[in-house]
Amino acid sequence: MKIIVDAFGGDNAPxxxxxxxxxxxxxxxxxxxLSGDTxxxxxxxxxxxxxxxxxxxxxxxxxxxMETQPTELLKGGRNTSMAVGLQALxxxxxxxxxxxxxxxxLLVGATFIVKRIKGVKRPxxxxxxxxxxxxxxxxxxxxxxxxxxxxxxxxxHLGDVYMKNIMGMKNPRVALANIGTEKTKGTKLQVExxxxxxxxxxxxxxxxxxxxxxxxxxxxxxxxxxxxGNVILKMYEGVAKMISNEVxxxxxxxxxxxxxxxxxxxxxxxxKEKMNYKKYGGAPIIGVRKTVIKAxxxxxxxxxxxxxxxxxxxxxxxxxxxIRDALSEEQNETVTE
Amino acid sequence: MKIIVDAFGGDNAPxxxxxxxxxxxxxxxxxxxLSGDTxxxxxxxxxxxxxxxxxxxxxxxxxxxMETQPTELLKGGRNTSMAVGLQALxxxxxxxxxxxxxxxxLLVGATFIVKRIKGVKRPxxxxxxxxxxxxxxxxxxxxxxxxxxxxxxxxxHLGDVYMKNIMGMKNPRVALANIGTEKTKGTKLQVExxxxxxxxxxxxxxxxxxxxxxxxxxxxxxxxxxxxGNVILKMYEGVAKMISNEVxxxxxxxxxxxxxxxxxxxxxxxxKEKMNYKKYGGAPIIGVRKTVIKAxxxxxxxxxxxxxxxxxxxxxxxxxxxIRDALSEEQNETVTE
Numbered sequence: 149m150k151i152i153v154d155a156f157g158g159d160n161a162p163x164x165x166x167x168x169x170x171x172x173x174x175x176x177x178x179x180x181x182l183s184g185d186t187x188x189x190x191x192x193x194x195x196x197x198x199x200x201x202x203x204x205x206x207x208x209x210x211x212x213x214m215e216t217q218p219t220e221l222l223k224g225g226r227n228t229s230m231a232v233g234l235q236a237l238x239x240x241x242x243x244x245x246x247x248x249x250x251x252x253x254l255l256v257g258a259t260f261i262v263k264r265i266k267g268v269k270r271p272x273x274x275x276x277x278x279x280x281x282x283x284x285x286x287x288x289x290x291x292x293x294x295x296x297x298x299x300x301x302x303x304x305h306l307g308d309v310y311m312k313n314i315m316g317m318k319n320p321r322v323a324l325a326n327i328g329t330e331k332t333k334g335t336k337l338q339v340e341x342x343x344x345x346x347x348x349x350x351x352x353x354x355x356x357x358x359x360x361x362x363x364x365x366x367x368x369x370x371x372x373x374x375x376x377g378n379v380i381l382k383m384y385e386g387v388a389k390m391i392s393n394e395v396x397x398x399x400x401x402x403x404x405x406x407x408x409x410x411x412x413x414x415x416x417x418x419x420k421e422k423m424n425y426k427k428y429g430g431a432p433i434i435g436v437r438k439t440v441i442k443a444x445x446x447x448x449x450x451x452x453x454x455x456x457x458x459x460x461x462x463x464x465x466x467x468x469x470x471i472r473d474a475l476s477e478e479q480n481e482t483v484t485e
Numbered sequence: 486m487k488i489i490v491d492a493f494g495g496d497n498a499p500x501x502x503x504x505x506x507x508x509x510x511x512x513x514x515x516x517x518x519l520s521g522d523t524x525x526x527x528x529x530x531x532x533x534x535x536x537x538x539x540x541x542x543x544x545x546x547x548x549x550x551m552e553t554q555p556t557e558l559l560k561g562g563r564n565t566s567m568a569v570g571l572q573a574l575x576x577x578x579x580x581x582x583x584x585x586x587x588x589x590x591l592l593v594g595a596t597f598i599v600k601r602i603k604g605v606k607r608p609x610x611x612x613x614x615x616x617x618x619x620x621x622x623x624x625x626x627x628x629x630x631x632x633x634x635x636x637x638x639x640x641x642h643l644g645d646v647y648m649k650n651i652m653g654m655k656n657p658r659v660a661l662a663n664i665g666t667e668k669t670k671g672t673k674l675q676v677e678x679x680x681x682x683x684x685x686x687x688x689x690x691x692x693x694x695x696x697x698x699x700x701x702x703x704x705x706x707x708x709x710x711x712x713x714g715n716v717i718l719k720m721y722e723g724v725a726k727m728i729s730n731e732v733x734x735x736x737x738x739x740x741x742x743x744x745x746x747x748x749x750x751x752x753x754x755x756x757k758e759k760m761n762y763k764k765y766g767g768a769p770i771i772g773v774r775k776t777v778i779k780a781x782x783x784x785x786x787x788x789x790x791x792x793x794x795x796x797x798x799x800x801x802x803x804x805x806x807x808i809r810d811a812l813s814e815e816q817n818e819t820v821t822e
Contacts, residue, residue, distance in 0.1 A: 280727050290664060294672050327627060327715040335631050335712050359716050360723035375672050378664040379696050379713060383720035386697035390617050391728050394759075398752035408748025415735035415742065422731075 150204070150242040151459050155184035156211040156229040158248025159446050162189060165248065166198045168452025173202065175453065178460055181242050183208050183233030206241070208232035211249075214445075218252030222260055230254065234261040237438050244439035244459035246430065248447045255291050258433045258440040265468055267475040269299050271435030272306055272374075273442060275381050276315070276428040281365025283428055285310055286325075290378035291433075300324070300341040300371055304351050305474045306434040307369035313465035314432075314458070315368075323357035323367035325376055331356065337373065345371065349477060388423065426451045429458030435471065439463050487541070487579040488796050492521035493548040493566040495585025496783050499526060502585070503535045505789025510539065512790065515797055518579050520545050520570030543578070545569035548586075551782075555589030559597055567591065571598040574775050581776035581796035583767065585784045592628050595770045595777040602805055604812040606636050608772030609643055609711075610779060612718050613652070613765040618702030620765055622647055623662075625711040626718045628770075632710035637661070637678040641688050642811045643771040644706035650802035651769075651795070652705075660694035660704035662713055668693065674710065682708065686814060725760065763788045766795030772808065776800050 153169050155162045162184065169180045181204035182189055193200040212221060212228040221231050230249050234257040237245040245262070247254050251273065259271055275289040287307035292299060304322050311320040324341055326334045331342045333356060345353045357367045359380060372380060399409040409416070421427075430443035430451070439462040443455040490506050492499045499521065506517045518541035519526055530537040549558060549565035558568050567586050571594040574582040582599075584591050588610065596608055612626035624644035629636060641659050648657040661678055663671045668679045670693060682690045694704045696717060709717060736746040746753070758764075767780035767788070776799040780792040 280731065293664070325716070327630070327712060327719065358719060360719035360726075362720070363723045363727035375664060376713070376716060379662070379716050380720055382664065382695060382697035383699070383717055384724055386700045387721055387724040388728060389697075390700035391725060394617065394756050395732060398749045398756065401749075401752060404748045405752060408745040411741045411745030411748075412735045415738060419731050419735065 149460060149463055150179040150181055151456050152181045152183055152206070152233045152236050152242035152245045153452070153456065154229050154233050154245070154247035154249055155182040155189050156249070158443065160448055161248065162192050163196055164447065164449045165452055166193055166196065166200060167449035168447070168456065169203065170198050170200065171449060171453045172456035176457060176460060178456065180204070180456075181206055181236065183236065184211070184229035185209065206232060206236050212253050214250050216250070216253070218250060218256045221253040221257050225253065231257055231261065234258065234440070237440070238262050243463045244441065246441045246443055246452070246455045246459050248430075248443040248445055248452070248455075251290075251431075251442055251445075254440065254442050255433060258436045262436045262438050262440060265435055265437055265472050265475070268435040268471070269302055271433050272303050274307060274310055274432045274434050275377070276431070277381070277384065277425055278423045278428075279363050279365035283315065284362070284365060284368050284370055285315075286370045286372065286377050286380060287434070288372065288374040288377045289381045289431060290374045292374040293378075294375070295337065295373035297337065297340045297344050300337075300373065301344050301348055302435075302475065304345055304348060304353070304369065304371050306471060307371065308351055309467055309470045309474055310432060310434055311368050313467055313470055314461050317368055319352050320368035321354045321366075322351050322369040322371065323354050325359055325362070325370050325372040325380060326356035327358065329356045329358055341371070350474065427454055430455040432458070432462060432467075434467065437468055439467065486797060486800055487516040487518055488793050489518045489520055489543065489570045489573050489579035489582045490789070490793065491566045491570050491582070491584035491586055492519040492526050493586070495780065497785055498585065499529050500533055501784065501786045502789055503530055503533070503537060504786035505784070505793065506540065507535050507537065508786060508790045509793040513794060513797060515793065517541070517793075518543055518573065520573065521548070521566035522546065543569060543573050549590050551587050553587070553590070555587060555593045558590040558594050562590065568594055568598065571595065571777070574777070575599050580800045581778065583778045583780055583789070583792045583796050585767075585780035585782055585789070585792075588627075588768075588779055588782075591777065591779050592770060595773045599773045599775050599777060602772055602774055602809050602812070605643075605772040605808070606639055608770050609640050611644060611647055611769045611771050612714070613768070614718070614721060614762055615760050615765075616700050616702035620652065621699070621702060621705050621707055622652075623707045623709065623714050623717060624771070625709065625714045626768060627711045627715035629711040630715075631712070632674065634674065634677045634681050637674075637708055637710065638681050638685055639772070639812065640708050641682055641685060641690070641706065643808060644708065645688055646804055646807045646811055647769060647771055648705050650804050650807055651798050654705055656689050657705035658691045658703075659688050659706040659708065660691050662696055662699070662707050662709040662717060663693035664695065666693045666695055678708070687811065764791055767792040769795070769799060769804075771804065774805055776804065
């Protein structure tokens with residue numbers, strides 16, 4: 149198996165990317181191909197003493213800039229490390245692609261270079277996140293700001309397959325993100341989606357999840373339009389970050405509070421590990437023909453290594469094939485869009 | 486000044502309500518009227534030894550049940566403690582009304598019994614919430630699930646007046662809740678609202694606030710449609726609750742962790758106080774002719790006392806009058822809806 153990695157995506161590229169690739173190669177025995185400026189990659193590897201001798205180098209002159217309009221990837225951005233890597237994936241030169249670069253551009257590239265699975269209306273960016281009771285996936289986290297009911301039904305399938313095949317869950321609890329549990333809650337979109345989701349075959353739809361319950365792990369797949377999903381994702385991150393800053397502040401006031409920290413250190417470490425989203429890798433772009441993983445923009449070597457691990461699991465788990473099957477069943481059920 | 490209080494609203498009614506009223510009467514020197522079954526009120530006051538001798542009793546036979554359809558308040562619910570209290574307010578028998586009962590029913594009652602301020606399209610339920618840097622108000626928190634651009638513009642005015650007149654802010658930073666700061670972000674509603682909000686006179690519109698930044702206090706008035714606002718409110722509550730449970734768990738494991746707690750106790754207490762939403766009282770229903778405060782359903786005496794304090798501040802702050810002025814200016818600017 150060969151994973152293509154964008155050597156120039158993200159805030160810490162290329163050093164942390166190369167380190168993560170070297171660690172993944174060693175730990176998982178996977179082949180790595182790096183897309184990007186070959187000379188620069190060699191230079192950095194030598195300077196930082198990173199062994200890239202077994203990695204394939206796929207040359208690309210440019211780097212796609214974060215502030216560039218995503219659709220530019222298909223036009224002026226064709227020679228960037230991201231587009232070249234995606235093209236190599238589409239051409240069968242690797243099994244998956246990992247990038248910490250622009251989310252929007254990666255979504256555009258995955259959709260139009262790697263291409264959608266037949267029957268998929270829109271790919272999603274799935275967010276695998278920790279809760280008090282283990283991880284869940286949020287579909288969509290922001291790829292599709294405005295959604296229709298059939299799109300939400302597909303998201304349910306995409307998330308369901310992911311939790312089954314990648315996270316090893318038997319019968320994921322699929323829920324619709326909403327402002328109450330009653331089926332009359334929400335806007336027209338949620339009311340109609342509730343109805344449609346409850347009729348889906350092969351989906352363990354448990355109804356609406358009031359978003360207050362998400363952090364307590366009351367669903368394994370949370371279905372939302374991209375706007376609502378992004379609000380959920382960012383509120384989760386923001387509130388968790390604010391409180392953890394405040395709690396950290398409690399322990400760093402003086403000697404006494406510092407000593408107190410020692411008493412609870414093992415517990416704090418365990419909680420940090422529980423809430424460490426980096427261990428789940430990146431955000432999978434689900435619904436395209438091959439595995440594409442969006443690593444966090446601020447990824448370090450550890451996050452990149454885990455994103456590569458996630459890519460391996462996605463390839464082994466045959467996510468694309470399973471989705472094709474799930475959607476062809478769905479299409480037999482629902483004829484209208 | 487006289488505050489009418491629903492003696493039978495909320496999970497802890499009537500005992501905690503009566504206690505909160507007695508405390509408020511003593512502490513703020515305000516007149517209190519209680520709406521509800523007079524005999525039951527007297528019975529409970531005697532049994533619990535709560536002095537209600539100076540309070541007016543406004544009799545109502547029934548209690549509005551939480552699970553009842555909100556609009557029932559105007560039909561079969563006319564003789565409930567909530568409807569009778571609201572009617573007394575509308576009839577000038579008091580200056581404000583406080584209830585911990587059904588949010589939906591209170592909104593319906595405030596809108597149709599107390600009635601809207603001239604020019605107000607829809608009243609909002611404002612949520613005053615803590616952040617790392619002080620409180621902000623979220624308008625709307627869920628009263629209006631589907632919204633138009635003119636509604637969001639009005640919400641900005643309602644929130645702005647509240648933060649100025651009640652929270653004593655000079656020039657509140659008003660922001661639109663969104664999934665990014667650029668003005669092209671969000672659905673059609675957010676894109677158009679951004680444009681309209683940036684043209685409002687007398688409003689210090691600072692643009693979009695990415696919801697991740699809300700908990701860090703980067704805006705004083707956060708404008709959102711009721712669906713998005715409710716998602717923000719409930720994610721805030723849920724994530725904060727989950728993390729605080731986990732942190733509490735850290736300290737209650739064994740003797741060592743218990744001792745560690747003593748070392749940081751003062752800091753924990755200060756943080757708890759900072760995050761204690763109860764100190765801001767309840768959720769004001771803004772846009773109606775008189776002050777109506779929705780206290781949290783689980784309110785204890787302390788929360789009721791603070792909701793009464795908030796009601797006093799709203800009456801003194803002439804919120805309704807200020808809103809009338811703000812909206813009449815707005816109407817001169819925007820003619821179309």
